[in-house]
Amino acid sequence: MGQRFELQPLSIESYKLRNGLRVVLNHDDAVPVVAVAVYYDVGSRNEREGRTGFAHLFEHMMFQGSENVPKAGHFQYIMKAGGTMNGTTSSERTNYFETVPADQLPLALWLESDRMRSLAVTQENLDNQREAVKEEKRLRYDNQAYGQIFDIVTSMIYQNFANAHSTIGSMEDLDDATVDDVKEFFRVYYAPNNAVLVISGSFDPATARELIETYFGDIPEQPVAPPINVEEPPEVADDYREWNDPHAPLPAFLLGWKIPARRTPEFNALYLAGKLLYDGESSRLYQKLVKGDESVVQLFGFTDERRGPSSILIGAIPKPDQDLSKIRETIMAEIETMSAHGPTSDEMMKLQNQLINDAVRLRQSSMSRAQAIGEYALYDGDPNLINTELDELLSITPDQIRRAVSTYLNTANRSLLDVTPAGKG
Template sequence: MGHTPPPSSAQQAPTGGLSATEHRLPNGLRVVLSEDHQTPVAAVCLWYDVGSRHEVEGRTGLAHLFEHLMFQGSAQVAGNGHFELVQGAGGSLNGTTSFERTNYFETMPAHELELALWLEADRMGSLLTALDEESMENQRDVVKNERRQRYDNVPYGTAFERLTAMAYPEGHPYHHTPIGSMADLDAASLEDARAFFRTYYAPSNAVLSVVGDIDPEQTLAWVEKYFGTIPSHSGKQPPRDGSLPEVIGAEQRQLIEEDVPSRALMAAYRLPADGTRAGDAADLALTVLGGGESSRLHNRLVRHDRTAVAAGFGMLRLAGAPSLGWLDVKASGGAEIAEIESAVDEELRRFAEEGPTPEEMERAQAQLEREWLDQLATVGGRADELCRYAVLFGDPQLALTATARVLAVTAEEVREVAAARLRPDNRAVLVYEPTEAPAADAEATAHDQEETAQ
């Protein structure tokens, strides 16, 4: 028998009439609910406050490996049963790992919501009863093969890993990426995995959000029934300090000679942390400079100079360390990287001096506003954002006011952050030189910044 659900502590939020209520169980589990009766579906999202930044030297990749192990069965769900039950009920599901969290999510027909909650509670409370050497070895091989397919054996596949290692120094909690190294994956033992679960997979280290065509009272009753009896436990250490100087101090550079389709210039700049006004300003700066075909770098390099086939500048938002500005330019056949880099630096200097035009500012704010609204418009997207703001910033309501914060940033703030951060002494640079003649029709290679269990 569960206890009486605690009262709601939420306030109404302004974005598009969306709102969320917050609750906390006695065992520490935070619960966020958001009603949306437009379609008969419900999304369940569970964020655990553990990612690759919590790992220690010699055991990188353990957070991502454990994400896979969470789909290997629990006390009442054998083998691949989690996938089978959700998909058999007409739902979809997955999980991902990042530097700062691990999440699991299902989108279900509304009348199957109870099933999704029961499944998530069963593996939170009883995974260790099913975790054995066979499942450990099976998923170790799956993750190693994922690394080969997505990192080691694809063009430009290790770029993100290389740039991260340069932007965050040795010993920094973000120095390594969530995929981990082959050696550390081989070294991980069953007891390592069990200790990892006992440390991080506790109700008090998680946020559960449920969004969609729900009855809040009934939903809370199910949450109480299935999660309320899971014992809380402690022992988790706070993540290591991720703070760094605002500027790297000197450009870092690597030349990579590989079998890639074309020459490429990639760079990572340290930017303000997520959750700050300066972080929003940096996102707007990168949107003006490299966010799509109307951006300055695309117009300069692809349309005008014709030295590149693709040019983009995006932001990896991070809460516990400086965010990263990610520059990615794929050269046209025969174009020299020095020419491309000179043009990039010229555009960044001009932007640092003049800032965005009123038209550029309006377009960038509209673009980011649309992206936020698109995310919040789906039940799965909103559930994920509510969890993100609850885990990383302590307040899920911030997800519903993000667009207002972006629209409040001024053009001068955008110029200032660009002048302070988009400098040659604040970047790590990779130059790719093909071992074969560069192809004129090379296409940009997309890079995932999260590890996704398939």
């Protein structure tokens, strides 16, 4: 049986403006700061062939100024107010967020509303941000050792274009983008009715409601964004590929499995299995490959959580002259053992303590709370899930983990990318 742990429920108040903007307020006076997070329901999953990279391009465009905010002004206003800020893009969403001293909430809301209302979509801004994205792609993907392997494996796991293409997108597609394309993308996906606004931290709820109505209430609603299909057949698209990485000093490999959507019981069981297999120094594979055999320079594992079919990736960079196939056999043997016997009672106890610790830590940061609440509101339509997710995870049994590993990981239905280093192709 999973253990029970009572966390004080977070205060969650949610409502919707007339223009469709979903608002969630999480009042907590423990620290005199407030976090604001805006989640737009647009990620690489919403892009079509020939127009990839738009969601990520927009993350850059949103800092290029709006009707009342000059280019890069957003950064300057927040930094001068003593705050921090950023934005990120994934397959599932694009988010923008700032943490500011509690008395600066009006500033944060004004800045977010001004760019939702009146982003400066000009040829000049498009040109310079297109170049910024290209430079980012060169630095982080093309010219970095192993920088492309996760995108390549993703394209091997998924068959549906919505799931398979990379978030950073194609440079050719970005070159083909016109100002009209960008304006249309902004109109459809950056509408208030396609967004969630979360405020978490120290604020007066009645004042916050007035500010939100003042700044966001008259931004026009837009027609609903077109629906997308992210369904997948069970089989991976490609089970083997070899790729020559001109920047890699050593060979490497990456394995990928297709698994069910986030927040399903099977996904939760596999997420926990991943923690036991590859997360942290006490995990099975770290103990076997890094501590025990001392055969790898680096071990990595990752659960890619999506609203549709998701994935688990496990890979390694071996030490020079180590046998890659033996390392892979060790990984598959651990998966096979877990699929036969499940986790031990000691592993379950440690895992549950880790989950409780993670949940407590998340609650201590206004920004962590805002982001978790934003995801539940956007993906599930229920921000209150932040108060029940820990119990859901603690209720997963060792046998559920065993069955999920047996069904989804201990199988030949997986993708393997072999990376050969510079000059060894």
